[in-house]
Amino acid sequence: MASKASKRPTYRCTECGWQTVKWVGRCGECQAWGTVEETGAVAVRTQPAAKVINPAKPIGDVDATRAAVTTTGVGEFDRVLGGGLVPGAVMLVAGEPGIGKSTLLLDVAARTARTGAKVLYVSGEESAAQVRLRADRTDAVADTLYLASETDLATVLAHIDSVSPTLLVIDSVQTIASAEIEGSAGNVSQVREVAAAVIQVAKARGISTVLVGHVTKDGSIAGPRLLEHLVDVVITFEGERHSRLRLVRAVKNRYGPTDEVGCFDLSDGGIEGLADPSSLFLTARDKPVAGTCVTVTLEGRRPLVTEVQALVAPSAGGSPRRTTSGVDSSRTAMILAVLERRAGAPVSRADCYVSTVGGARLTEPAADLAVALSLLSSAQEKPLPGGLIAVGEVGLSGDIRAVSGVARRLGEAARIGFDKAIIPAGSLGTEKPPAGMRIAECADLGSAMRAVGTASSASHPSADADAAPSPG
Secondary structure, eight states, X not given: OOOEEEEEEEEEETTTOOEESSOOSBOTTTOOBSXXXXXXXEEEEEOOOOOOSSOOOOGGGSOGGGGOOBOOSOHHHHHHHTSSBOTTOEEEEEEOTTSSXXXXXXXXXXXXXXXXXXXXXXXXXXXXXXXXXXXXXXTOOOTTEEEEEOOBHHHHHHHHHHHOOSEEEEEOXXXXXXXXXXXXXXXXXXXXXXXXXXXXXXXXXXXXXXXXEOBOTTSOBOSOTHHHHHSSEEEEEEOOTTSSEEEEEEEEESSSOSSOEEEEEEETTEEEEOSOGGGGGOOOOSSOOTTEEEEEEEETTEEEEEEEEEEEEEOSSSSOOEEEESBOHHXXXXXXXXXXXXXXXXXXXXXXXXXXXXXXXXXXXXXXXXHHHHHHHHHHTOOOOTTEEEOOEEOTTSBEEOOSOHHHHHHHHHHHTOOEEEEETTOSTTOOOOTTOEEEEESBHHHHHHHHHHXXXXXXXXXXXXXXXOOO
């Protein structure tokens, strides 16, 4: 039966190439106004049913070994992927420019190639010589790692036919263009066409594929959202530009969990996985210092011990300053108001500075108590006892609310050597705390400060309990 075709008018956005059969004032893809114009009629085809070549099988008869996971040799990257690479899986890795995406993927490609597998690394942003220089610097040279510098889709597909790789890396998908599609490389139509062609080849030949994507100013993945739906895994690369720490997390993963986080250390010699990154967020000192408190935050399912530092100083002007680094400024302002109103701390007319160590970012409410205790400690110039961690969310009424994963946080703190902890009342439930750790369950800021005084007295029996900061 021949396919039937009918003529329908079509409209296209002049900005992004989005098409529709009905005129609209606003583009449905890029949301631009007045850019949709009529481009003429196109043939709309209806395809009849074709003969089935590969009949459907019972699910129990499907060979699952064809989707067996293969390790990349980079432990932290495998943790995020759920064990490693899956044949035919397509991954999208996105992050800001210069954050280390190309360095990490070149290391992954080299380690995979050293296992004897063929790897094709296609760079649309650098020449092959430039990639080779970075490979020499980061020790990412392997015999079966093939480099190609191409921006044409047809040529890239020809390279895939020639090499027949096990792993394909395209850096980046926004730099590849198809001659059959109008517009320059990087627009929505080009990105959609390039991604669809590469995904089709990867699925048909069982090639593990990694696509590098750009991000917009607000940090979201650039290009059509359809790209995120087509791929199997979406990975984001995060980190402060002035910090060595890089976090890799999966926001979509069809083959593994989405709550795992990989930690990497980016330096001049390359990028290296951090199995124990907590040392980056702690300051080594001989004795406690006023204005510091340690907390344990959860990045996915991974606990990270982080130090919070605060400085409360007399204000030189009429309007006190509030400066934060690594913590949310709005939440810090709320904690300052709670301390002034509920704990009687004189912080409303003082300059307050709050920061984290090592470029860590504390985004969850579980760090509220550590921020509050560090501010109180700095305001009264009384250090907190050593070996103490604080976990809990601070409410507007001064109460300390429960948070998730308390047992996991305490276990990580005990592993590093902390022996005292202040946690919300009732947050442990039926779980037992780590052996040798003294736990104080507190319902509000007042009881938390009394627990701090008790811990200080236990650490220094000759010292008075009032040596620790107290409310009011």
